[in-house]
Amino acid sequence: MPGEGMIHDARSMSRFKRVLIVLGSVVAVAALAVGGLFTWLWTGADVSTVGKASFQNELAIPPLAESRVEKDGTRVFDLRMQAGETEFKDGRKTPTWGFNGSYLGPTLRAERDEKVRVRIRNGLGEASTVHWHGMHLPARMDGGPHQMIEPGAQWSPHWTVDQPAATLWYHPHPHGETERHVGQGLAGMFILDDERSAGLALPKRYGVDDLPVIVQDVRFDGAKFDHGRKIMQNVGFLGDRTMVNGTLNPYREVTDELIRLRLLNASTARTYAFGFPDGRAFSLIGTDGGLLERPASMERIQLSPGERAEIVVRMRPGERTMLRSFPQDNYGDAWQRRFGGGDDSFDVLELRAAERLRPSAGLPSRLGELEIPDGKDATRGRHFDLKRSGINGRPMAMNRVDETATRGTTETWTVRNSNGMPHNFHVHDVQFRVLEVNGAPPPPELRGPKDTVFLPNGATMKLALRFDGPADPDTPYMYHCHLLYHEDEGMMGQFVVVEKEQRAGPLSGSSAHGDHETGH
Numbered sequence: 001m002p003g004e005g006m007i008h009d010a011r012s013m014s015r016f017k018r019v020l021i022v023l024g025s026v027v028a029v030a031a032l033a034v035g036g037l038f039t040w041l042w043t044g045a046d047v048s049t050v051g052k053a054s055f056q057n058e059l060a061i062p063p064l065a066e067s068r069v070e071k072d073g074t075r076v077f078d079l080r081m082q083a084g085e086t087e088f089k090d091g092r093k094t095p096t097w098g099f100n101g102s103y104l105g106p107t108l109r110a111e112r113d114e115k116v117r118v119r120i121r122n123g124l125g126e127a128s129t130v131h132w133h134g135m136h137l138p139a140r141m142d143g144g145p146h147q148m149i150e151p152g153a154q155w156s157p158h159w160t161v162d163q164p165a166a167t168l169w170y171h172p173h174p175h176g177e178t179e180r181h182v183g184q185g186l187a188g189m190f191i192l193d194d195e196r197s198a199g200l201a202l203p204k205r206y207g208v209d210d211l212p213v214i215v216q217d218v219r220f221d222g223a224k225f226d227h228g229r230k231i232m233q234n235v236g237f238l239g240d241r242t243m244v245n246g247t248l249n250p251y252r253e254v255t256d257e258l259i260r261l262r263l264l265n266a267s268t269a270r271t272y273a274f275g276f277p278d279g280r281a282f283s284l285i286g287t288d289g290g291l292l293e294r295p296a297s298m299e300r301i302q303l304s305p306g307e308r309a310e311i312v313v314r315m316r317p318g319e320r321t322m323l324r325s326f327p328q329d330n331y332g333d334a335w336q337r338r339f340g341g342g343d344d345s346f347d348v349l350e351l352r353a354a355e356r357l358r359p360s361a362g363l364p365s366r367l368g369e370l371e372i373p374d375g376k377d378a379t380r381g382r383h384f385d386l387k388r389s390g391i392n393g394r395p396m397a398m399n400r401v402d403e404t405a406t407r408g409t410t411e412t413w414t415v416r417n418s419n420g421m422p423h424n425f426h427v428h429d430v431q432f433r434v435l436e437v438n439g440a441p442p443p444p445e446l447r448g449p450k451d452t453v454f455l456p457n458g459a460t461m462k463l464a465l466r467f468d469g470p471a472d473p474d475t476p477y478m479y480h481c482h483l484l485y486h487e488d489e490g491m492m493g494q495f496v497v498v499e500k501e502q503r504a505g506p507l508s509g510s511s512a513h514g515d516h517e518t519g520h
């Protein structure tokens with residue numbers, strides 16, 4: 001009967017409408033929820049410690065490592081990698097790792113032309129390595145992933161310091177585990193001196209007017225470190241506060257007009273832009289591999305993981321000022337800045353000037369003489385495309401040599417990041433010159449000797465590198481992204497330096513070269 005059909009139609013119509021309305025509201029609620037969640041994530045994603053804490057902990061200064069000089073003139077250091085506990089906050093013990101202590105390591109110091117040997121004992125429960133970041137040395141002494149030190153074993157690399165005065169550092173480099181080993185506290189400074197820098201009127205009293213500033217970001221879960229990486233943090237672990245030399249909320253009393261800060265970004269993923277709240281200019285005197293030709297006045301210095309800068313700050317009597325890290329507008333797009341750490345800001349280190357300051361000599365107008373290649377005699381160019389999935393399209397493989405360079409030659413390397421996220425690029429063994437940044441001459445902070453450079457998405461840099469070291473076809477050096485999470489994932493490649501016409505030898509998976517002794 002037609003009547004029933006019509007009733008049925010009307011009913012199904014109204015049911016259809018009801019379903020539509022319900023569906024519609026579900027979609028609307030979901031959209032609101034997603035929007036709300038997004039807003040919540042977005043507004044909660046940037047971190048700032050600016051003005052939030054009073055800095056009441058006296059800055060720890062890593063002790064200078066003891067050493068002895070053997071008959072043949074070799075300076076010998078002893079390092080022991082060990083697990084322990086560190087009290088960062090009152091009465092709370094954090095499980096940590098360190099060299100000759102529970103967290104970080106002593107500052108090693110040697111002079112140009114000096115022979116050094118470091119006897120490293122691995123007192124950890126697992127294998128690791130110690131790499132000399134920024135050091136020009138034979139590949140088998142480099143401490144990369146091929147020089148593993150088993151638990152209980154000792155490794156004694158030795159070399160002759162053959163480069164200018166600089167602020168270098170050391171840290172583990174076990175393939176796939178570097179972020180964890182460094183994040184647990186294994187890192188230290190290695191300062192090199194030379195005659196030229198010794199003769200310059202620069203602040204140089206260690207711990208007095210010449211301060212090591214090892215900056216790391218951390219997050220605590222109770223007493224323990226929380227190394228968890230949040231979703232959307234594709235650069236790796238980002239902490240919610242910083243410490244310097246292992247001191248939270250640190251201050252340092254200073255008694256000189258000019259204070260030299262040896263800034264080392266030892267964080268695993270975070271990039272900083274250091275400066276001062278009152279916008280005062282400071283003098284940049286050195287970069288990764290040593291002094292600039294002349295001091296450069298600036299208000300900000302950006303450092304990505306692994307990079308160093310030596311700056312000199314002028315203090316006014318009785319003042320307190322904060323070394324601060326500011327938001328970075330060149331870090332990437334809004335998304336990267338927000339979720340990748342570029343919008344974050346931190347109070348890093350408070351400097352408290354005495355009422356009366358010891359007068360400092362003015363900075364010399366000429367500092368170092370650059371020993372980095374200018375690239376004019378380059379015999380070869382190479383390209384490196386940075387992707388999180390691997391450099392030049394392939395992830396790191398321990399037994400594959402990616403590039404072979406000839407000893408005594410200069411090359412230009414063009415490094416490009418179009419991966420949509422920030423990366424950086426570090427090369428072992430050499431200090432290179434930045435020839436171009438996006439086709440333009442480099443800014444002052446990239447004119448000195450460099451071993452690590454920051455490349456936000458869209459950046460291209462052209463570098464000049466010279467391979468002077470001894471040839472060793474069987475042992476590779478590394479080049480990699482120093483965002484350690486990326487490095488561990490495989491954003492790393494291997495190069496060997498060979499004699500002319502020599503070929504790269506086959507690499508054994510993780511053979512350990514160098515002077516190994518088994519200990520207990």
Ligand code: C2O
Nearest residue numbers: 131133306426478
């Ligand atoms: Cu600082 Cu290959 O490392």
Ligand code: CU
Nearest residue numbers: 132133134428
């Ligand atoms: Cu290195």
Ligand code: CU
Nearest residue numbers: 423481483486
């Ligand atoms: Cu990277």
